[in-house]
Amino acid sequence: MSTLNMDAVGALPNPSLPPRRTRKSFVQLLFGDLVSACLTVAVGALLLSMVPVLNWAVFDAIWTTNDPAACSQGGACWAFIVAKFRFIIFGTYPPDEQWRPLLVMGIILAMILGSLSPRLWGARLIYLWVFAVVVMLVLMAGGVFGLEPVSTSKWGGLPITLLLALLSLGLGFPFAIFLALGRRSNLPIARMLSVLTIELVRGLPLVGLLFVASILLPLLLPAGWSIDKLGRTLAALTIFAAAYLAEVIRGGLQGVPSGQVEAAKALGIPGWKAVAHIVLPQALQKVIPPLTNTAIVMVKNTSLVLIVGVFDMLSASRVAATDPMWPAPFVESYVFVALIYFVICFGISHYARWLESRVQARSYR
Amino acid sequence: MIDQRSQAIEIEALDKWYGHFQVLRNIDLNVTQGERIVVCGPSGSGKSTLIRCVNRLEEHQRGSIRVNGIVLNDSVKNLDAIRREVGMVFQHFNLFPHLTVKENCALPQILSRQKKRADAEALAMHFLEKVRIPEQADKYPGQLSGGQQQRVAIARALCMTPKIMLFDEPTSALDPEMVKEVLDTMVALAEEGMTMIVVTHEMGFARKVADRVVFMEAGEIVEANDPETFFNAPDSARTRNFLSNIMH
Numbered sequence: 001m002s003t004l005n006m007d008a009v010g011a012l013p014n015p016s017l018p019p020r021r022t023r024k025s026f027v028q029l030l031f032g033d034l035v036s037a038c039l040t041v042a043v044g045a046l047l048l049s050m051v052p053v054l055n056w057a058v059f060d061a062i063w064t065t066n067d068p069a070a071c072s073q074g075g076a077c078w079a080f081i082v083a084k085f086r087f088i089i090f091g092t093y094p095p096d097e098q099w100r101p102l103l104v105m106g107i108i109l110a111m112i113l114g115s116l117s118p119r120l121w122g123a124r125l126i127y128l129w130v131f132a133v134v135v136m137l138v139l140m141a142g143g144v145f146g147l148e149p150v151s152t153s154k155w156g157g158l159p160i161t162l163l164l165a166l167l168s169l170g171l172g173f174p175f176a177i178f179l180a181l182g183r184r185s186n187l188p189i190a191r192m193l194s195v196l197t198i199e200l201v202r203g204l205p206l207v208g209l210l211f212v213a214s215i216l217l218p219l220l221l222p223a224g225w226s227i228d229k230l231g232r233t234l235a236a237l238t239i240f241a242a243a244y245l246a247e248v249i250r251g252g253l254q255g256v257p258s259g260q261v262e263a264a265k266a267l268g269i270p271g272w273k274a275v276a277h278i279v280l281p282q283a284l285q286k287v288i289p290p291l292t293n294t295a296i297v298m299v300k301n302t303s304l305v306l307i308v309g310v311f312d313m314l315s316a317s318r319v320a321a322t323d324p325m326w327p328a329p330f331v332e333s334y335v336f337v338a339l340i341y342f343v344i345c346f347g348i349s350h351y352a353r354w355l356e357s358r359v360q361a362r363s364y365r
Numbered sequence: 366m367i368d369q370r371s372q373a374i375e376i377e378a379l380d381k382w383y384g385h386f387q388v389l390r391n392i393d394l395n396v397t398q399g400e401r402i403v404v405c406g407p408s409g410s411g412k413s414t415l416i417r418c419v420n421r422l423e424e425h426q427r428g429s430i431r432v433n434g435i436v437l438n439d440s441v442k443n444l445d446a447i448r449r450e451v452g453m454v455f456q457h458f459n460l461f462p463h464l465t466v467k468e469n470c471a472l473p474q475i476l477s478r479q480k481k482r483a484d485a486e487a488l489a490m491h492f493l494e495k496v497r498i499p500e501q502a503d504k505y506p507g508q509l510s511g512g513q514q515q516r517v518a519i520a521r522a523l524c525m526t527p528k529i530m531l532f533d534e535p536t537s538a539l540d541p542e543m544v545k546e547v548l549d550t551m552v553a554l555a556e557e558g559m560t561m562i563v564v565t566h567e568m569g570f571a572r573k574v575a576d577r578v579v580f581m582e583a584g585e586i587v588e589a590n591d592p593e594t595f596f597n598a599p600d601s602a603r604t605r606n607f608l609s610n611i612m613h
């Protein structure tokens with residue numbers, strides 16, 4: 001090592017070139033110092049301990065079978081997932097109509113892919129999303145255009161998970177912006193209302209909020225009024241998302257220097273336009289990582305709706321696993337559902353990283 | 366009446382406090398159309414506060430300010446009208462970092478003048494050419510040097526077609542080699558007859574461009590004279606003292 005360095009310094013071949021990087025050998029990389037050596041050994045041990053898991057998941061696993069009894073061998077029963085795939089994905093939605101939730105998921109995917117580039121963000125995209133959501137709800141509910149009506153109590157599985165996550169974040173976001181702006185406003189009433197809402201919602205666990213929404217809300221509403229269970233659940237998730245997003249956005253607002261507002265004032269830009277076009281975009285850019293975090297947490301939080309009886313993907317997989325025909329393959333069900341959650345959340349975090357790198361690229365000389 | 370018209374800015378008996386601390390004391394200052402005023406004075410003397418009162422980035426408590434005959438009071442209409450007349454350039458540029466240079470110049474026109482995007486961008490390019498950086502139009506402010514950023518800030522202010530320009534130490538956040546390019550831009554603007562109030566310690570600029578140099582200390586205007594008198598035979602001992610301090 002040291003002789004190599006000496007040579008490099010001593011020779012000084014061409015001062016206009018950066019010094020050649022000395023590359024470490026593989027062994028040096030793994031065992032070069034005490035910390036690396038310890039880590040290498042620890043990781044090795046961990047990998048070894050994974051062997052039984054690998055055996056269970058891959059080598060001893062049953063991939064296809066029509067006979068549930070074949071699954072009691074000790075390996076993973078992926079055949080069960082294959083058999084129950086439609087149920088886990090679509091829940092109790094009438095099988096003949098399952099093309100509708102499938103189409104809904106297609107629309108969600110298409111809309112998300114179409115909204116990724118910030119260049120397309122704008123009022124028109126928001127109208128398109130509103131329209132898409134209406135179309136999706138009509139598709140799910142039916143009752144018009146010759147579509148058979150399907151009550152929300154039959155909706156289930158992945159489309160419910162996706163719709164709840166999307167709508168609670170989508171509706172919660174503008175709400176959060178108002179809460180964040182309200183909390184920083186000079187109007188005492190607006191400030192008080194925002195603080196009260198945010199602190200109240202943040203002080204409650206989501207489970208509690210879901211119970212309040214699904215059990216107390218119907219009792220509180222005047223007679224003759226009712227919101228269906230899915231709507232109440234969505235309301236609870238939305239306000240929960242709004243409170244957390246609001247605090248993240250408030251942090252971003254605080255990070256926008258006062259000179260920005262002064263410049264906008266000096267240019268005669270009306271106050272609310274300055275907020276919308278100058279302050280908010282900068283505030284949001286500053287908080288992409290915590291916004292991503294909140295979005296991911298909210299996607300996973302939708303799984304809590306099962307405790308108030310909404311039939312999301314996790315509920316569907318649990319119900320599927322209780323089928324007496326099969327040897328209770330709960331682990332397989334959970335692993336499968338976890339995989340779907342992972343794909344979604346990984347996608348979100350990857351996208352956020354890309355967004356952030358775009359923002360950073362602008363501040364390079 | 367005619368006399369009033371020729372006045373761009375009339376400041377009378379202006380007082381301002383931050384809490385119990387009086388920043389501005391009985392300021393009287395008239396600026397006629399096309400006049401170039403340079404304001405100097407030690408740090409904390411209230412120079413920034415004074416020019417920020419003109420477009421109400423700061424509110425004054427006593428006295429009166431008129432801009433092109435419009436009274437600066439609590440009327441939102443008057444304030445809007447005054448901000449139309451007055452452009453401002455800040456020490457730290459205050460460009461919008463999330464917008465390209467061109468958008469920085471175009472968006473304010475769209476937001477406060479309801480201009481069409483194409484017109485706004487055309488005017489933006491016109492003024493970017495004038496400050497000699499049209500080739501940077503599609504970059505973001507963070508990708509420019511300080512001098513370039515300040516020139517964009519000047520172009521952005523000019524896009525609102527102000528009749529009066531306020532400069533608050535436009536070169537003091539710049540590396541020395543960039544000071545000149547910004548000052549040159551300001552000299553060109555002055556030669557076109559723009560009414561200007563410039564807070565600066567660039568005494569070369571003051572000598573060359575100013576019609577009057579104002580010296581402030583402790584919230585007061587100590588002296589206001591033509592540059593010739595100001596630099597060579599100032600009335601006040603305090604001015605002399607200040608000048609000897611900054612001109613080694």
Ligand SMILES: Nc1ncnc2c1ncn2[C@@H]1O[C@H](COP(=O)(O)OP(=O)(O)OP(=O)(O)O)[C@@H](O)[C@H]1O
Pocket residue numbers: 383388406407408409410411412413414415
């Ligand atoms: N928002 C504020 N609240 C309280 N005091 C303030 C505020 N802004 C400025 N001051 C004080 O008012 C005085 C005048 O400030 P001002 O910025 O006008 O000075 P300046 O002459 O522009 O100084 P500099 O050359 O450092 O820019 C200073 O003593 C400053 O500390």
Ligand SMILES: [Mg+2]
Pocket residue numbers: 412413414533534
């Ligand atoms: Mg100042």
